[in-house]
Structure formats: C-alpha cells, structure tokens
Amino acid sequence: MKIAIVGCGAMGSVYAGLLAACGHDVIAIDRWREHIDAINQKGLRLEGASGDRMARVRAYVDPPNETVDLVIIAVKAAQAGVAAQHARCMLGGHTVVLAIQNGLGSAQDVAAAVGEDRLAVGIAAAFGASLPEAGHAHHNGMAAVRMGAYGGLDADRLEAVAAAWRDAGFNAETVPDVAGMQWEKLICNVAYSAPCAITGLTVGQVMDDPEMSVVSQAAAIEAWEIARALGISINVQDPVAHVRAFAARIPDAKPSVLLDLERGRKSEVEFINGAVPREARKCEMRAPVNEVLTALVKQRESLNSR
Incomplete structure (x- = not known):
C-alpha cells in the first residue's frame, strides 16, 4: 500500500517505522521541520518493544499532491479536522482515511472534511510512544490497534487496512462497534x-x-x-x-x-x-x-x- 501518515509525532512515527519496515510506501507529514529533515537524511529510527531498526520513509512538511491508498490521521484530537482538510489533496476514489486519536469528538471533525463513507476510526492501546530526538521514535508497547467503520465504509476495504497493519507486526483487528x-x-x-x-x-x-x-x-x-x-x-x-x-x-x-x-x-x-x-x-x-x-x-x- 501507499500510506500517508499525517502527524508524524511519537505515535505517528511508530506507525510509519513499522509500516515502512514491512515494505509499504510510507509518506510522513509533520510540521516539525527538524524531524522531517532528519528522516529524509538518515531514515527513521524506531526502537523499543518492536526492536531497534531504521526505516526509509519519505517525509514532508506539507502533504504532497499524490494519491495514496490509506491516509492515517495521527495528530492530536484538537487538530484532527484541520489535518484531514489538508490531506484532501491525497485522496482518490479508493482512498481510506483512518483517524486514530485519543478521547471522543475528533472523528466528527474528520468526517466533515473527508466524508463518512471512506472513514475508519481507530484506537491504539498500550504503546507509550515518545520522540527522544528528531528522526528517532521509541515505544514501550504495542498491544493492539482496533478499527471500525465510521459510516458506510465497506467491510472488505476496512479489512484490507487491518491486514496491512498486521503485516507490519501490529495486533490489528476490525470491530463492529466504534x-x-x-x-x-x-x-x-x-x-x-x-x-x-x-x-x-x-x-x-x-x-x-x-x-x-x-x-x-x-x-x-x-x-x-x-x-x-x-x-x-x-x-x-x-x-x-x-x-x-x-x-x-x-x-x-x-x-x-x-x-x-x-x-x-x-x-x-x-x-x-x-x-x-x-x-x-x-x-x-x-x-x-x-x-x-x-x-x-x-x-x-x-x-x-x-
């Protein structure tokens, strides 16, 4: 899959590192210029519960104008709607958007930006991620990633997204009740x-x-x-x-x-x-x-x- 991660902070960097390491074409988007520059120059280092590795990731400050298969909105809840707006240049007819935020309330903002029928809502459990320095992410665990359709997203398309996460080593599953x-x-x-x-x-x-x-x-x-x-x-x-x-x-x-x-x-x-x-x-x-x-x-x- 071609996957764009909007919000490549601590958690987003964990997602990017593991998804890229298993062969997906990963685009990282974040406003922290030093982090983006470090990823482009040296690669993204990921260490912790999944081991210690370097992953090759394409990194940008702004979303590039290219269509992807999956957009992961990994910014904080308050910024999710705006991030989804900025990511619309990467959406094609088949693109799925997966919003992974803590708490309640941000999914509605993302749905307003990209539409309900392409949106999945996810949660990540027990990761404990941090960024020790630019271009370097650490995580304490990787218990589970669960996701469900927000609106009318087809079950087969949702399962394909979950399968991509499983290929990267995540304990990923779909759920019927968001x-x-x-x-x-x-x-x-x-x-x-x-x-x-x-x-x-x-x-x-x-x-x-x-x-x-x-x-x-x-x-x-x-x-x-x-x-x-x-x-x-x-x-x-x-x-x-x-x-x-x-x-x-x-x-x-x-x-x-x-x-x-x-x-x-x-x-x-x-x-x-x-x-x-x-x-x-x-x-x-x-x-x-x-x-x-x-x-x-x-x-x-x-x-x-x-």
Whole structure:
C-alpha cells in the first residue's frame, strides 16, 4: 500500500517505522521541520518493544499532491479536522482515511472534511510512544490497534487496512462497534492522562501510588458508569481491573497529556477527561472527578502559556 501518515509525532512515527519496515510506501507529514529533515537524511529510527531498526520513509512538511491508498490521521484530537482538510489533496476514489486519536469528538471533525463513507476510526492501546530526538521514535508497547467503520465504509476495504497493519507486526483487528471501542479506551485514558499530567508520574507510578491510584480509579469508574448510562456496549465488567491491566503493559509510559505539558503545549485533555462530563450531561448525570481533573490540567496549561 501507499500510506500517508499525517502527524508524524511519537505515535505517528511508530506507525510509519513499522509500516515502512514491512515494505509499504510510507509518506510522513509533520510540521516539525527538524524531524522531517532528519528522516529524509538518515531514515527513521524506531526502537523499543518492536526492536531497534531504521526505516526509509519519505517525509514532508506539507502533504504532497499524490494519491495514496490509506491516509492515517495521527495528530492530536484538537487538530484532527484541520489535518484531514489538508490531506484532501491525497485522496482518490479508493482512498481510506483512518483517524486514530485519543478521547471522543475528533472523528466528527474528520468526517466533515473527508466524508463518512471512506472513514475508519481507530484506537491504539498500550504503546507509550515518545520522540527522544528528531528522526528517532521509541515505544514501550504495542498491544493492539482496533478499527471500525465510521459510516458506510465497506467491510472488505476496512479489512484490507487491518491486514496491512498486521503485516507490519501490529495486533490489528476490525470491530463492529466504534462507540464501544472508543469508550473502552477512554476509560483507560481518563485513569492516567490527567493524573499523570498533574503529578508528573508515569502510568505505573500512578497505578501504584497510594493516593493517586484512588483518584485514577475514581476517574475510570466514573467514565464506566457514564458509558453504561448512555447505553454504550462495552466489554468491561470491572473498570479498575481494566485500567490496572492497561497500566501493567506500559508502566514506564508518560501519557501524551503529560508530554504536552512538559513541552509547554496545549494538551488534548478536553477530548479525554473533559469528554466525560460532556457526555454525562447527555444522560442528565455529572462527572465531578473528571471535571476537576480537567480543570487542574487546564490550569497548568494556562501557567505554561504565560
């Protein structure tokens, strides 16, 4: 396949490195000029759970005007819609767009830009990716990539995308229920995104900390209760066991919200912890734990912007 990855940050670079290493023609697109230059000059280095390798990837600051088979939108949730708009020059009649973001809300923005019938929504579980330097990505795990059709995407086209990911070594599968998939991941995200960002602790440290583990579990339980109240079909019987199993796979990872705060950037906490109180209002409930966690992260963001 010819695959374009829009947003070649930490996670996007992991996708690019592994997909290119197995023979796909991969185009990486990112606004970080130094990263793009390093990839073009030396290749993309990927190390961690999948080993240590160099992959040849074509890298650009702006999307090239060439049609691809698959566009992966791997930017943060708040930028997904704009990124999809910019990627439209690479779309042909057969092109599938796969949006992989944390939290809830960004898929609607992508669908508005590219159309519902070519869109798949995905989640990546337990990767813990980071960029130690330009042209160099690291990841702590690669548990699963799951994807489902957002609108009318044909099942065979979706399965072909999943097969490409499996060929690259990912544990990839298609699912029939996008909402359930997103909420199962959201329950894990809310347990660690804001708690890690506020404290500076890793996922494993929050899980084991006697004070923060209580807060983390409360955020997860609250999201689980809201999902059930909304009638979302989730395969989670015990939310605490669910988030502890998630953390056990990537104990040394720092969630993207923490990494953004460390770099002085605006995070996607509004789409993660902040999504829970918004969804709660739909069923006339409240989500005070996630509401407070979101406010605390946003306060830290405001200090970074001064």
